[in-house]
Amino acid sequence: MVHHTMATSTTRASKASSKINPMNLRLLRFLSTALIVGTLVACSTTPLPPASPPPASSTPPAVGAVPGDTAPLPPPLAQAKSRWVPVRWAELPGFSTDALHEAWNAWVKGCERPAPAFAPLCGEVRRLSIASPEEQRAWMVSRMQPYRIESLDGNAEGLLTGYYEPLMDAARVPGNGFNVPLYRTPAGLGERKPWYTRQQIDTLPEAQAALQGRAIAWLRDPVDALVLHIQGSGRLRVTEPDGSQRLVRVAFAGTNDHPYQSVGRWLLDQGLVRDATWPGIKAWIAANPQRVNELLWSNPRYVFFREEPLDGLDAAFGPRGAQGVALTPGRSIAVDRQSIPYGTPVWLASAGPTAQLGRLVMAQDTGSAIVGAVRADYFTGWGPEAGDVAGRLKQGLRLWALWPRQP
Structure with missing residues (x-):
């Protein structure tokens, strides 16, 4: 990982x-x-x-x-x-x-x-x-x-x-507030190096087209998605289309080959915070919701995942x-x-x-x-x-x- x-x-x-x-x-x-x-x-x-x-x-x-x-x-x-x-x-x-x-x-x-x-x-x-x-x-x-x-x-x-493995609520299909996708690796990822940046993935129609149908699940919060990208894996409590819930793991499967840039370092360099701990970052986000995309896009690296089952004794390990x-x-x-x-x-x-x-x-x-x-x-x-x-x-x-x- x-x-x-x-x-x-x-x-x-x-x-x-x-x-x-x-x-x-x-x-x-x-x-x-x-x-x-x-x-x-x-x-x-x-x-x-x-x-x-x-x-x-x-x-x-x-x-x-x-x-x-x-x-x-x-x-x-x-x-x-x-x-x-x-x-x-x-x-x-x-x-x-x-x-x-x-x-x-x-x-x-x-x-x-x-x-x-x-x-x-x-x-x-x-x-x-x-x-x-x-x-x-x-x-x-x-x-x-x-x-x-x-x-x-x-x-x-x-x-x-x-570091740790986040546990988050997710939905198998978008809607009801779940609109932030976690993607599998797109077809042809290795043919273009580096692939699209995080901002381009969020905004360019051609990047969106390449990821069509590749969503594993959907989260409520783009900052939660960033946390999963940073940690490299996570556990999802997924609501399926029939209303049932499953616990699954999303594991690291690849990146867009752009360098990782810390959002905490970006906030410090911009003089926006003195406390770049995660609680400090969350406090800044709460006070500046209109600048969330600017924060997220400061890190061009994007992580793709694969889904793994999580049951039995496997659930007791990371x-x-x-x-x-x-x-x-x-x-x-x-x-x-x-x-x-x-x-x-x-x-x-x-x-x-x-x-x-x-x-x-x-x-x-x-x-x-x-x-x-x-x-x-x-x-x-x-x-x-x-x-x-x-x-x-x-x-x-x-x-x-x-x-x-x-x-």
Whole structure:
């Protein structure tokens, strides 16, 4: 999935049972409740921990010495945009307390399309999905080597933002206030590069003709459509022509090949706002409804979607990321692949006003604004709560790549 941040300060989100995966148990309970009440409402399954006053450093303190971590440290590793410095497990904040079974779901998902370095470990990863946290930690210490990720000039501090999957009401046919289309890719998209801009798509008859009959569904608000374009995917509660409702996903299918421009940055550059967070943007829109198109057209990039079913346990995971596997709320991140290869387990530490995090995550996605050695976009889930967290998350970050030990 390709997603974008909205620029500057605007951003897009116990012990394991010996027999039943805890997340699946929670999911089954959730799905049973949904059937009883007959709703199609979805929400984030993994809320962030409550924030506490941040310490002076951007990361929580590290734990004490880790048993079994006695092997000699290997040499550093080099990536195109980062260098990896080997460290002891004791350097990783939260390693002794993280609920690893939650991350294991993301790791098992990653094993559906593993990076070559991790494919030999996937059998063990799957078997350990029902292990205790102590067993999972001991396995990680014995099989993996942590490396502190730094920029090429040695800076280990970076930026964490968030993204999410919006949940919106939609209609299968236009009318009754639903008049903003979400389109499939048009025929012949690749024959014209770049394709029409966002403004041209909205105004030119030839662009409209090329998209005739390509609408997946219709939204009420053009700003909601822009949010879907920015996030790269979303969940729609669609009203069908017979009045029934379905929950479906619209996933990223392509773009018009124009560069992404942040509407938040446009507002700042025009001197129209000082607060370019999403709440600040919405406040400006409410006060300036006659300028909404001007705001939208400042971003020429346009995203096309494909519809995917959303039922069963699939509804408990996010869209497929750039690695090609479904994202796990709170445990999947988007990275710069020139710094961290897809499928890499990563230890993430971040402390700030929105969240205190020291946890295992998986590098499973990317984004056009996610550039640099120590840079991550944190998948918060779906629905309004996840969107609120993603919109506020902008704080310091440190990362450690976990790489298989050499025999």
